Amino acid sequence: MPLRESFANFKQWFTQPAPEALFDRQLVWISLGLMLTGLVMVTSASFPISYRLTGQPFHFMFRHAIFLVLAISTAAVILQVPTKRWFQYSSLLLGIAIFLLIVVLVGGKSVNGASRWIPLGLFNLQPAEVAKLSLFIFMSGYLVRKQDEVRATFFGGFFKPILVFGTLAVLLLFQPDLGTVIVMLVTLFGMLFIAGAKLTQFLA
Known part of the structure; x- marks a missing residue:
């Protein structure tokens, strides 16, 4: 019918x-x-x-x-931007995110003791959101390129993403913004697990 x-x-x-x-x-x-x-x-x-x-x-x-x-x-x-373009400029996006996280600490808008926003007239930019997006794009490209290395070694493949995350986490905790740090950490561990990282690497 x-x-x-x-x-x-x-x-x-x-x-x-x-x-x-x-x-x-x-x-x-x-x-x-x-x-x-x-x-x-x-x-x-x-x-x-x-x-x-x-x-x-x-x-x-x-x-x-x-x-x-x-x-x-x-x-x-x-959505119209090819994925390879995002991977190509992922390092640049990560650098911009780090720069914005530094700017918000120096001259950001403070509310209730937390400096998390950059006033841009019509709206307030929250660098933490840029940091989350840039980290996930960067890690996606990294895990595609270094999947075998992530599975095989700790300091060579597994530790590098943790180091990048740690840089962002320190800047976020100075705001302070613990919630964003936890979300990023859990998501990063999920990405590493899907990429094939061993349980012993997480425990280390």
């Missing part, structure tokens, strides 16, 4: 990754679901305060929705 066949085709498209696609389809659906959940939570939590401050109960919801649209649009543009 046409209806049943259409439903089967949609189910296959929804659940099975396409080899020719530029993205992981399941990851996109999960991300969109999390975005929608976040929008609902922001709306629910900000309704009273939004009405009290602006007279518009959905002020913060609309602002959050605009940021979501900008984020999705930016992701669509970035």
Whole structure:
């Protein structure tokens, strides 16, 4: 039946990754679901305060929705950049992240004793987010190139990523931003484990 066949085709498209696609389809659906959940939570939590401050109960919801649209649009543009380009400039991105982490310590905006933002007029830049992205891009390229070395040696392949992470972690802890450091560490260990690092290397 046409209806049943259409439903089967949609189910296959929804659940099975396409080899020719530029993205992981399941990851996109999960991300969109999390975005929608976040929008609902922001709306629910900000309704009273939004009405009290602006007279518009959905002020913060609309602002959050605009940021979501900008984020999705930016992701669509970035998706067109080949992965090899990201790997090619990963060291440069990492250097920029380190520079921004130093700048925020020197002249960043301090809130409640934490210096985590660089004021840029229309918005405040949080270098910690740049650091996370640059670290994961750099490590992805490194693990692709040095996968055998990571599996075989500790100081040659396994210790280098830890050293790079340690540099970023020290700068982040000076802000201080322990939460970002923990997220980066757990993600890095996950990447190393997937790349084939041995359990004894983690214990060392």
